[in-house]
Amino acid sequence: MTPPVQASILKARGLTKSFGGLRVVDDMSLDLGSTEILGIIGPNGAGKTTLFNLLAGAVPIDAGTIVLDGKDIGRARPEARIQSGLGRTFQIPRPFPRMTILENVMTAAQNQRGESLVSAVLAPRRVAAQERANAARARDILDFVSLSHLEDQPAAVLSGGQRKLLELARVMMAEPRAILLDEPAAGVNPALLDLIIDRIIAINRLGIAVLLIEHNMEMIARLCPRVIVMAAGKSLAEGAPSEITKRADVIDVYLEGMPA
Numbered sequence: 047m048t049p050p051v052q053a054s055i056l057k058a059r060g061l062t063k064s065f066g067g068l069r070v071v072d073d074m075s076l077d078l079g080s081t082e083i084l085g086i087i088g089p090n091g092a093g094k095t096t097l098f099n100l101l102a103g104a105v106p107i108d109a110g111t112i113v114l115d116g117k118d119i120g121r122a123r124p125e126a127r128i129q130s131g132l133g134r135t136f137q138i139p140r141p142f143p144r145m146t147i148l149e150n151v152m153t154a155a156q157n158q159r160g161e162s163l164v165s166a167v168l169a170p171r172r173v174a175a176q177e178r179a180n181a182a183r184a185r186d187i188l189d190f191v192s193l194s195h196l197e198d199q200p201a202a203v204l205s206g207g208q209r210k211l212l213e214l215a216r217v218m219m220a221e222p223r224a225i226l227l228d229e230p231a232a233g234v235n236p237a238l239l240d241l242i243i244d245r246i247i248a249i250n251r252l253g254i255a256v257l258l259i260e261h262n263m264e265m266i267a268r269l270c271p272r273v274i275v276m277a278a279g280k281s282l283a284e285g286a287p288s289e290i291t292k293r294a295d296v297i298d299v300y301l302e303g304m305p306a
C-alpha cells in the first residue's frame with residue numbers, strides 16, 4: 047500500500063525544461079513529505095538529474111514552481127537554496143582532491159565569516175572561534191559517516207564509496223531540511239553500500255527529508271516506502287516499490303532487462 051502523504055517540505059509543480067528542441071523535464075510535479083525518503087527511478091535519459099538540477103537551481107526552469115518549506119525558491123540562486131535548507135549530492139562526486147577530508151567538509155559550512163575580508167580584518171578572533179566551531183562540527187559529521195580516521199588525508203585517496211560518504215558529510219554540514227541524493231549507490235562496493243544505506247536512514251531519522259535518484263533497486267526497496275517512476279521527462283507511475291515494479295508499463299520502460 048502507498049503510505050499516507052505527509053505535510054510536504056518540498057513541493058514542485060509543473061516543472062518543465064527543454065534543451066534545444068528536446069523537452070527533458072515535462073510538466074513534472076512532486077511533493078516530498080517532511081520526513082519522507084522518496085525514490086525516483088527511471089531509465090537513462092528520463093530527466094532525473096535534470097529534475098534535480100532544476101530543484102537545486104543549477105539549471106533555470108522554463109516553467110513551474112518550487113516551494114521549500116512554504117518559501118518560493120523557484121528562481122533563487124543555488125547558494126540561496128542551500129541556505130534555505132535544500133542540500134544536494136552529485137552522481138559523480140568531485141571533492142577538492144588536494145584539500146584534506148576535514149577541509150572538504152568545512153568548505154560546505156554556511157556560516158563562514160572568514161570568507162568576508164571585512165570580518166577577517168575587523169573581527170579576527172570571532173572568525174577564528176567560528177573556524178574552530180566549524181572544525182568541531184565537521185569532525186562530528188565525519189564521525190557520523192565513519193571517515194574520521196581519514197580526516198587529515200587528501201580527498202584524492204578516497205574510494206568511490208568513500209567519496210559518496212564524503213558527499214553526505216558535506217551536505218550535512220550545511221544543516222539541510224531536505225536533501226537530493228543523486229545515485230548514492232553508483233560505483234560503491236557492496237561492503238560500503240550497507241553503510242551508505244544505514245547513514246541515509248540515520249540522516250532521515252534526524253528529521254531530514256530525502257529525495258533519492260537510484261538505479262539500485264535493493265537500495266530503493268530498503269529505503270523508500272514510495273517511489274516515482276520517471277520516463278521521458280514525466281511521472282509515469284507512483285507507489286510502493288513492491289507494487290510499482292509489478293506494473294506492466296513500468297516493466298516495459300525500465301525494469302525489462304535489468305539484473306534480478
Ligand SMILES: Nc1ncnc2c1ncn2[C@@H]1O[C@H](COP(=O)(O)OP(=O)(O)OP(=O)(O)O)[C@@H](O)[C@H]1O
Nearest residue numbers: 065066070088089090091092093094095096097137
Ligand atoms: N545541459 C544539457 N544540455 C543539453 N542536453 C542535456 C543537458 N542536460 C541533460 N541533457 C539531456 O537531457 C536528457 C536527460 O538527461 P538526465 O541526465 O536528466 O537523465 P537521467 O534520467 O538523470 O539519466 P541517467 O539515469 O543516465 O543519469 C538526456 O537526453 C541528456 O542528454
